[in-house]
Amino acid sequence: MSFQGISLEELEELEQELLGLGETRLGSLSYSKIEVYEAMHRQLEAIVQEDEDYCAYYTFIKKKLVSYLLRYGAPVSGSDRTIYEDSEKVLKKVLSYDSQNPIAAYRLGFLAYRSGAFSDAAAYLQQALNSQTFYTDERYLLNAEQINRAVLYITNCALHPAIQGEVPAMDFMATAEHATSLSTQLCYNDGMLKSQAYRITTPFGSVLCSKEESVEAPMQDVISLKFNKFGAVLTYNGISEKMAPVQANLLRYLLVKTRKGQTATPLALKDYFLFTHVVTGVPEETFLLVMAEVKQILMEMEIPSAIQTAEDEDYGFYFDGSMPFVVIDRVDEELSL
Structure with missing residues (x-):
């Protein structure tokens, strides 16, 4: 996508539009956001040479760009x-x-x-x-x-x-x-x-294992989420579905980090759903949209509902522990949750 001739204000508007859209299963929207942030970075890099008031904004956009590149910039297919x-x-x-x-x-x-x-x-x-x-x-x-x-x-x-x-x-x-x-x-x-190349996480903790040990056939009625060089694959009772990185990371966070009283919220997940510069606070709409996409995937795969809405917290969701799960990560590519 070419952004030649597009002003910084127009890029900010495009950023807001992208944040309000749903994510595809292969995560193509994340690549569009990266392109927008790269264009914003180029413009701000020139602007700060003339106007120091933009330094904080420039630093902020650079941090967003780094975060998106590390979390969502990896290729999803190819040799x-x-x-x-x-x-x-x-x-x-x-x-x-x-x-x-x-x-x-x-x-x-x-x-x-x-x-x-x-x-x-x-x-x-x-x-x-x-x-x-x-x-x-x-x-x-x-x-x-x-x-x-x-x-x-x-x-x-x-x-x-x-x-x-x-x-x-x-x-x-x-x-x-x-x-x-x-x-x-x-x-x-x-x-x-x-x-010790892979980490297997279950409700009972995590262990390190080899690649061969990580590819054992998923058990019946167990949610299996595996991260690989192409992104992530969700498997349940023989049915597999590719997930966009942002969807997979949210599901992993829900399974591994949440429970009743310790929920996933826009604030808790600020590193996944970053603050925007032109809208104050965490973009709740984006968070809710991706959450809805995750729940839709679970429903399509006929996985029993185990993601609950917190009654005493706005925009709070948690995994209720009613389903066994397995999350498999490659240790060399892990980022902190």
Whole structure:
């Protein structure tokens, strides 16, 4: 979409229109919002050079853009190579707006590691760990598992070229008789990374598991929500439905974080449904619209109603615990709830 010749005020109006629309199952509306915020950012970047009064607005839009890119900017289809390239492009955009963002650097390191670019991977992962020590926005900090995985990835980034003879073995205090121990260490690290690559969350808590363990057949009468490189898939009694990221994230929050007395509200979910600059407060209409879409998907899949409306709180919803559920996330791509 081209925004050439469109004023900042017109972009603000378009933002409001998009916030008032429903989301498609594949999340195409989120991409439109990203394009609008990118256009707003470009204009504000020039405006603040002349008028400092716009600095706060500029910073605000940049934060919204970073949030949308990280949560909803990932590709939803394509070949492995296309997904890798598109994901890399999105994450590099994030760092161009927020150069010290830990989770963006971590994800870039993960992608580089998977492609065999070990030098780049180590640099990104070390950047993520360094930023972790001073970065103030908790939403984008690494969790404990990601910190541990970053250390293992960095270690492997040194082991791979050492074993392959691409660097002097003495750089790693390794001589010929130590080659076997290096390979053993690499295999052990890889085993740890693979065995704890996914998180399975149920009403009884969460456990880490391998990819193979995460793809076990869903049980009867269990809500199964799985996040993957294409987005998220909801499964119930043999019926599966793709969900847009914003819908899937809301459902995950409901299942994992809410109960009677601890509800999902526009304020609690401000990081998913961000404040707008031209409308004071949280956009309740957007929140209610996505909530309605989630409930519609559940109804279409004949999942018994388990999302309740709080009686004593405006715009409050919660999962009543009447249904068993399984939420499956890839640890390397998790964001804080």
